[in-house]
Amino acid sequence: MPHAPRAIIHVDMDAFYASVEERDDPGLVGKPVIVGGLGRRGVVSTANYQARKYGVRSAMPTSEARRRCPQAVYIHPRHERYAAISAVVFDVFAEYTPMIEGLSLDEAFLDVTGSLRLFSSVEVIGRRIKDSIRERTGLNASVGMAHNKLLAKLGSELSKPNGFLVIRPDEVRGYLDPLPIGRMWTVGKVAEEALHRVGIRTIGDLLRADAWRLNKAVGERHAAQLRALCVGEDERPVVADAPEVSIGAEWTFDVDVDDLAIAEAWMLRQCERVGARARGRDVKARTVAVKLREPPFVTHSRQAQLPVPGNATPDIYAVARRLLNVWWHQHPRPRLRLLGVTLSGFDARHGDEQQDMFAAPAAEKRSDGVQDRINERFGAGALVRAGVLKTRGRE
Structure with missing residues (x-):
């Protein structure tokens, strides 16, 4: 007996980072806006549609973007802000189905087959999702709908920006x-x-x-x-609640770093970023990895285990700093073009789990919590540890 057709929705936020910046600063509306690394070695994360008219694209070197569109407004990414808006978008998804496969902060597949009994069609669900996102965030989402993932994604791509397209079996x-x-x-x-x-x-x-x-x-x-x-055949399922594989942050320096104290300050800055993201997603990591790139493009990776799974910034930094120091002292003339840190090996946190006697002290956990709340309210970097101050003015 043939299976009933599935109802799959693909949602992709339009020029997400740039759109958030326009939302927060209406004075940017109508101007070319480019979000990305602003230094000599930076790359474009997102360009709004006004900037794309000049040929600016994601992953393009920022220097090339400046040549193509010098009149654009260039903005450094605010990842914590984008994550907060993303959480609102994913809350909308959860109102219609638990079958959500997030691909990134701004993109997801939804299997709404089981929700069709409550709503008359996949188009009705897609329209409600699109309108709710607009009402709650002020942002546009492109929505594609079909009987499989391949065609649903095609629907959102073909209808961008602010798209809405259903591809039926006889239209494939x-x-x-x-x-x-x-x-x-x-x-x-x-x-x-x-x-x-x-x-x-x-x-x-x-x-x-x-x-x-x-x-x-x-x-x-x-x-x-x-x-x-x-011919439009695609049997891939929507994989709900896919486990987090890794959380990372890195920085490419405009001028190579040859001072260990400065490198440690940048490492702490990245540890604060990944720690905050892990706590925001309520996951604990087992493994800390550092990425160290010498000029021009020689990359070294080192990793070690946390004593117990965790997400406290001091614990993450202790491991990352040790890895950095070992690498640094193994090289006669160490210099860094890029530095990064990544967490992996996640355990989901549970409120009733047994507390480990070797876990981070309560005072450290409270300091992380205070920092997270202040940065969430006033913007990333509003409150940082003193060691990070050495990186200020060096972006």
């Missing part, structure tokens, strides 16, 4: 066939170039291609997968 070929083959999931640059060499440039071209040509370009296994995807 009409939407897919004209699209460049590089738009298809699993087709990277190498596969795209190989397909172009055998005359396959659109999804429709691939479906019309003979097996020999397609197998020659990408191999028999990938060819079979692509044929299924190109």
Whole structure:
């Protein structure tokens, strides 16, 4: 007996970081806004649609963005602020289904199949979600709806910005066939170039291609997968409550750091960031890893275990600082272009869990809590540890 069709929604916030900045400062509305690293080695995190008209894109070096759009307003990311707005958006999702697969702060898949008994259609749910996000945050979300993840995501992409599109089973070929083959999931640059060499440039071209040509370009296994995807088949489930894999923060320096005290101050700054995020998500980490990049691009990674799983900044910094010091003293002329710290190996926290006698002292936990509340209210960096002050003026 065939399964009833699923109802999948893909929600993607439009130019999320830049839109939050415009929301908080209405004077930015109508101007090109670019959020990203502001130094010589910075990269663009998000550009609003006014800036994209000049060819500015995410992951572009900020220096290139400045050449293309010198009149833009350039803003350093406020990750804690974006996380707070994201939490409001995900609260909206939870009102319609527990089946939420978050892909990032601003993007998620929702399986609302079980909610159709309460609402007349997937479009009704999608419209309610879109309107609720707008009412509670002042931001636009693009919403795609279909019977699988591939097509739901395509719906949000094709209708951006401020999009709303449902792709029904009998409309799949009409939407897919004209699209460049590089738009298809699993087709990277190498596969795209190989397909172009055998005359396959659109999804429709691939479906019309003979097996020999397609197998020659990408191999028999990938060819079979692509044929299924190109007719809109996708059985991937929405994976709810996917465990957090890692939480990281890093910084690329405009001028290489050759002073250990300054490097330690930057390490503390990153530990404050990841600690706050871990506490905000109510998870405890087992592993602390540091990322150390020498100029020009030689990257070293070191990691160690916390004595007990935790998320207190002093505990994280103690491990990260030790790893940094060991690496530093192993090199005759240490210099850093980039420094980062990542937490992983998470245990979900439970209110009734037994307290470990070796856990961080209550005073340290209280200081983290006070710092988190002040920074949440007044903005990231409003309250920092004294050691971080050495990084001020060096951004």
